[in-house]
Amino acid sequence: LELETELREALQDRSFEVWYQPQVDLQQKRVVGFEALVRWRHAQRGMVSPAEFIPLAEETGLIVELGHQVLEQACRDIAVFNTSRNQPGYVAVNLSPRQLKDEQLPDYLDALLSQHQLLPRCLELEITESTLMDQMDQSLPILHRIEQLGIALSIDDFGTGYSSLSYLKQLPVHSLKIDRSFVQDVTTDRDDVAIVSAISAMAAKLNLDVVAEGVEQVEQLQILRDCNCNLVQGYYFSPPVPFEKLLEACNRIE
Numbered sequence: 115l116e117l118e119t120e121l122r123e124a125l126q127d128r129s130f131e132v133w134y135q136p137q138v139d140l141q142q143k144r145v146v147g148f149e150a151l152v153r154w155r156h157a158q159r160g161m162v163s164p165a166e167f168i169p170l171a172e173e174t175g176l177i178v179e180l181g182h183q184v185l186e187q188a189c190r191d192i193a194v195f196n197t198s199r200n201q202p203g204y205v206a207v208n209l210s211p212r213q214l215k216d217e218q219l220p221d222y223l224d225a226l227l228s229q230h231q232l233l234p235r236c237l238e239l240e241i242t243e244s245t246l247m248d249q250m251d252q253s254l255p256i257l258h259r260i261e262q263l264g265i266a267l268s269i270d271d272f273g274t275g276y277s278s279l280s281y282l283k284q285l286p287v288h289s290l291k292i293d294r295s296f297v298q299d300v301t302t303d304r305d306d307v308a309i310v311s312a313i314s315a316m317a318a319k320l321n322l323d324v325v326a327e328g329v330e331q332v333e334q335l336q337i338l339r340d341c342n343c344n345l346v347q348g349y350y351f352s353p354p355v356p357f358e359k360l361l362e363a364c365n366r367i368e
């Protein structure tokens with residue numbers, strides 16, 4: 115079967131899974147939130163990476179329905195998860211370009227929060243820097259309405275997409291995610307150290323949180339600490355895991 119047909123069937127069957135990767139506050143040594151990452155368990159092909167099907171979903175417009183399914187699952191899961199913890203965590207959901215042109219998105223999110231009786235701060239949206247810069251005019255009014263709901267926005271892959279700092283100032287942004295490519299060689303490349311500490315310092319001045327992604331080694335962690343980057347995510351703490359394994363992952367970290 116063609117991938118597109120299979121994608122439609124999987125949407126119909128609601129057979130996508132959402133996995134979660136913890137984001138850790140280094141000072142508190144606590145898991146403060148989770149990135150939601152969609153997974154497609156395919157009968158013949160096995161686990162299909164979102165890197166393969168998200169672009170197709172985006173091209174065909176199926177991303178809007180897929181995005182709704184992911185958002186619904188993520189909200190349901192975080193609502194359940196938070197009842198078992200004394201401090202509520204947030205779930206950060208990735209959004210594609212087309213979703214950020216959907217004028218119904220803010221109302222949809224508002225209804226979703228009510229349905230799951232979630233505080234707005236329990237939901238974050240990740241938008242890549244390049245998506246933002248490519249469609250600022252169309253997306254900015256939508257993003258402002260989302261901000262008014264109290265939902266936080268995070269700029270994903272920060273540092274790779276030529277964001278203009280003047281745009282950054284206009285945007286209702288809550289946090290920056292330092293792209294994995296800068297974290298990867300931070301133990302050997304002094305330029306990467308300079309980039310990470312500059313982004314962290316700028317974020318602090320602008321009152322933004324900063325999250326380092328793709329942290330795999332304890333040596334990277336120490337440098338990130340020295341750069342005042344307090345939130346980290348990566349295989350060092352936990353890979354993305356299915357919901358059933360999340361509590362166990364949190365207990366290992368904390």
Ligand code: G
Pocket residue numbers: 150151152163164165168184207208209210354
């Ligand atoms: O988890 P993994 O490395 O396989 O994810 C690959 C890519 O797919 C990443 O760029 C990630 O942002 C993207 N991705 C994962 N889940 C979603 C999702 O629910 N929606 C969108 N739009 N992108 C996602």
Ligand code: G
Pocket residue numbers: 135151208270271294327328329330347348349350353354
């Ligand atoms: O594009 P985005 O940043 O949303 O994608 C996150 C992707 O990074 C996911 O596919 C996730 O599985 C992957 N990822 C998460 N932690 C690590 C890590 O420590 N190392 C590597 N190489 N990939 C990671």
Ligand code: MN
Pocket residue numbers: 149208240270
């Ligand atoms: Mn992301």
Ligand code: NA
Pocket residue numbers: 270271272291293294327
């Ligand atoms: Na990223």
